[in-house]
Amino acid sequence: FLDKLITKVNLQSPDMVVIVGDLIDANPKDLKNYISKLNDFNSTYGTFYALGNHEYYHGINEVLDLLRKHTNMKILVNQNLDLGFINIAGLGDLAGLDKGLYAPDLARIKVDLNTSKASILLTHQP
Template identity: 25%
Template sequence: MPLQVGYKYFPFKEISLEPKAFSPSIKNLRIIQLSDLHLSKNVKLDYLKSLVEKINSKNPDLVVFTGDIIQIPAKNLKKHFEIFRAIEAPSYYVTGNHDIFYGPKVLKELLSKNDVICLDNEITTIEINNSFIQLVGISDRYSFARGIKRGVKKLFSELNKELFTILLAHQPKDIYYIEDENRIDIQLSGHTHGGQVYPFNYVVKFFQPYFAGLYTHNKTLLYVTNGLGYWGVGIRYKVPSEIPVITIN
């Protein structure tokens, strides 16, 4: 399908990842990644309800939102966020540049009420299938515009090197913060939209060396999704949207 218009697709895409070092007990861990939704009043509630139903039918162990959730102030999307409460798996998010622009504080308040937890500049450890997994998130690179200090180096120094670790970061370039002494097995990012509209994707690729798909950076696997939504015009051309369904093999 070369042309996509509007929010009416559920483009789940199966992705298999094989980190270089991980506990066998997390084998078959399933993660659904939602990125770049760019929610506005144009996104119908029925679409989101169907999306959540389809997510639950995939039986993920974890759902993560990797930024740019909103395209208008969060206070205008309360009913949209309420639908996320029906997600059955533990759900976490980090902000993207659009979330920073439209106001991360209200976004955090409203999402937390609906069981989607903010991981901006935070570390949490969760138990899934009798294994402990470390999640770390960093707020968007434009956080300084809101007076938010990311403190990435200090945050990474507090990671437990013995635990399988997943980093959520909206912009793929944040992988350059990962140093050899950090234990980060996987980074999940979005932001690029894969260019969204051909041939504009070639321009985006010039500025984003980690552009779309799977990469290896030192010991870390990086997956950059095309994302689900739209920025600017509500079309995609030869750059399909996607909802990664990631399985650890």
């Protein structure tokens, strides 16, 4: 499934790829080969990722470690990036409120947000 999805996305020649959570719904240790395939997305500005609630079910820190080690995605957890022509920001997931980790914090995103540019906010549960 993932290979077909990546092929279809790449055929569109996207400017960016965004993933807004629920990427992982299994033990992270069993997913290294699956996760590394995410590097096959081709886009002008890269692949951007925000958390979903399913990432918490299997250990949010383990999931984030796996993604950081095995992908080139820009992981946005209550932070933003200035891409020069636009801002892209990722909000923590509501599941973080119960777990006490990476809860949504819009104020933190706004701290260094360049408001003279348009912004895209990635969130799993708007």
